[in-house]
Amino acid sequence: MSHLFGPVPSRRLGLSLGVDLIPPKTCTYDCLYCEVDPTTHLTRRREAYHVEDIIRELQDYLASPPTALDYVTLAGSGEPTLNLGLKDIIMAVKSLTATPVAVLTNGSLLYLPEVRSDVAKADVILPSLDAGREETLRRVNRPRSGLTLDLLVAGLKALRREFAGQIWLEVMLLRGLNDGEEELTALKGLLGDIAPDKVQLNTAVRPVAEETAQPLSREEMEEIAVFFGKGVEVIAGARRTPPERLAAADQDFLRMLARRPMTAGDLAQALGLSLAQVRERLRQLIKAGAISRDVHRDQDFYRSLLTP
Numbered sequence: 001m002s003h004l005f006g007p008v009p010s011r012r013l014g015l016s017l018g019v020d021l022i023p024p025k026t027c028t029y030d031c032l033y034c035e036v037d038p039t040t041h042l043t044r045r046r047e048a049y050h051v052e053d054i055i056r057e058l059q060d061y062l063a064s065p066p067t068a069l070d071y072v073t074l075a076g077s078g079e080p081t082l083n084l085g086l087k088d089i090i091m092a093v094k095s096l097t098a099t100p101v102a103v104l105t106n107g108s109l110l111y112l113p114e115v116r117s118d119v120a121k122a123d124v125i126l127p128s129l130d131a132g133r134e135e136t137l138r139r140v141n142r143p144r145s146g147l148t149l150d151l152l153v154a155g156l157k158a159l160r161r162e163f164a165g166q167i168w169l170e171v172m173l174l175r176g177l178n179d180g181e182e183e184l185t186a187l188k189g190l191l192g193d194i195a196p197d198k199v200q201l202n203t204a205v206r207p208v209a210e211e212t213a214q215p216l217s218r219e220e221m222e223e224i225a226v227f228f229g230k231g232v233e234v235i236a237g238a239r240r241t242p243p244e245r246l247a248a249a250d251q252d253f254l255r256m257l258a259r260r261p262m263t264a265g266d267l268a269q270a271l272g273l274s275l276a277q278v279r280e281r282l283r284q285l286i287k288a289g290a291i292s293r294d295v296h297r298d299q300d301f302y303r304s305l306l307t308p
Contacts, residue, residue, distance in 0.1 A: 003054045004061055005255050007069055011235045012126065012168065012200060013102055014070030019058065019093075021086065022049060024077035028108040030142040031130075033172055033204045033213035035260040044082070044144070045109070051085030055092045062096040071124070072097065075104040082109070087118040094121060102126060108147050110155030116162055124166045127156060129194070132186025136178050140213075156194045169196035170235075173203050173224060175214040188228050199232040201225055206261055206301065215297075253281060254304045257291055261301035 005018040025034075028044075058072075072093050074080050080103060083089075093101050100123035107127030109115045119125055131137035134149045160167060171187065173179050178187070191199055201224060203215040216224075218234070225232045256262060268278045282302055285291045291302050 002057060002255055003050065004057050007067060008256065010071075010073070012170075013073055013124075015067065016071045016073045016102070017061070017065075017069050017099075019054065019072060019074045019089065020076050021054065021074055021080040021083040021089065022076035022078035026076075026078035026082060027106070028079050028082065028144050028147060029106050031106075031172075031213075032140055032142070032177070032210040033174060035206050045084055045115075046082060049083050049085070051083070051088055054085075054089055058089075058092060058096060062093075062099075065097075069097075069099045071102045072099050073102045073104055074122075079106055079108065081105050081115050081118065086115075087121070090119070090121050100124065106141070107156055108143060108152055110159050111151040112155070113158075116155070116159055119159075120163060122165060124168060125159065125163065126168045126170060127159070128170045128172065129153075129156065129187070129190065130172045130174075130178060132178075132183050132188075132190055136183055140172075140174065140177055153190055153194065156196075160195055166198075167196040168198040168200055169194065170200045170202055173201055173216050173221065174212075175216055177212070179216060179220070179224070184224060184227060191228060197231070199228060200235045201228075201232065203236045205236055206296065253285060254290065257302055257304035261294065261296075261303045263299055263301055267302075 003020045005020060007015045007017045010016040027034075062072075074086065074089060076083075080086060086103075090101055090103075093099075101121070102124040103119050103122045104126045105119075105128070107129065110119075110127065129152065130140050131149060137143065137149045137152070156167075156169070169191070171191075178184075201221050203221060204213045205215055215236075218236070221234045221236060225234050253267065256267065264275060264278045264282060267282075268275045282291065282293075286293060286302075289305065291304050294301050294303070
C-alpha cells in the first residue's frame with residue numbers, strides 16, 4: 001500500500017501531498033469525531049514504521065511531481081508522532097524539495113522533549129486542543145492511560161517556546177460536548193497561555209466514529225470565534241479550487257478513500273476531474289464492490305472496501 005496520498009485540496013494547507021506515517025488505526029486517542037474510524041491500537045511510540053519505504057516513495061514522487069504543491073503534510077491513519085522515524089522523514093523531505101513541511105498531530109506527545117525535537121525542522125505544526133477541562137478531554141478525545149490535559153497543555157506551551165515555525169492550533173467543536181459557556185471560557189484561557197499563530201475552529205462535517213459527535217452551525221462557530229478573539233478563524237466547510245490534473249486511475253480513488261470518507265465533490269476537487277467523471281467512476285467502483293456509499297447529514301460519502 002502506498003504511503004503517499006493526494007495531492008488533496010486541504011482546508012488549511014492548500015494543495016497538500018499527504019504522507020501516511022502510521023497504520024490504521026493506531027493512535028494515542030480514540031476521538032469521538034475521528035473520520036478514520038475508532039482506534040484499534042491505543043498505544044505508545046513504536047519502532048519506525050516503514051521509514052525506508054516512505055522515503056523511497058517520496059524520492060520517486062518529488063523527483064518529478066505532477067503539479068506544484070503548497071505543502072508536504074505528515075499525517076496518518078493515526079497519530080504521526082508515534083512513528084520513531086518522524087525526524088528522518090522530515091529531513092528527507094527537506095533534502096528533496098523546497099516545498100514546506102507540515103505535521104498534523106493531536107499534540108498529545110508534545111510534552112516529550114524527544115517528540116518536540118523530532119518535529120523541530122518542520123515549517124508548520126498543526127496540533128489539536130478540543131478541551132478546556134480534564135473531564136472533557138476524557139469524554140471527547142478518550143486518550144490512552146497516562147495522558148492528561150495538563151500534559152497536553154504543557155507540551156503545547158513548550159512547543160511555543162522552542163519552535164521557530166508556525167503553530168496552527170485546531171479546536172474541534174461538538175454540540176453538547178465542548179460548546180458550553182464554562183468549557184469555552186476554560187478553552188479561551190488555555191489558548192491565551194499557548195499563544196499559537198492561528199486558532200482554527202472546526203466541527204464534525206464528515207462521517208465520524210461516534211454519532212454523539214454532532215456539529216455546530218456556521219453561525220454558532222462564528223460566534224465562538226468572536227468570543228475567542230483575535231487570530232481565530234472558522235475552517236469548517238472551507239474549500240479551495242485545485243489546479244487541473246490528468247484523469248486519475250481507480251487506484252487514486254481507492255488510495256484517498258482508504259484513509260477517510262469523501263464526497264464526490266471532494267474527489268473532483270482533489271483529482272482535477274469533472275463531477276460527472278467522478279460520479280461515473282464511483283458508480284463503477286460501487287458496482288465492482290470496491291467502495292461503499294453512506295449517507296451522512298444528507299450527503300453521500302464514499303469509502304474504500306479494498307486495500308489499494
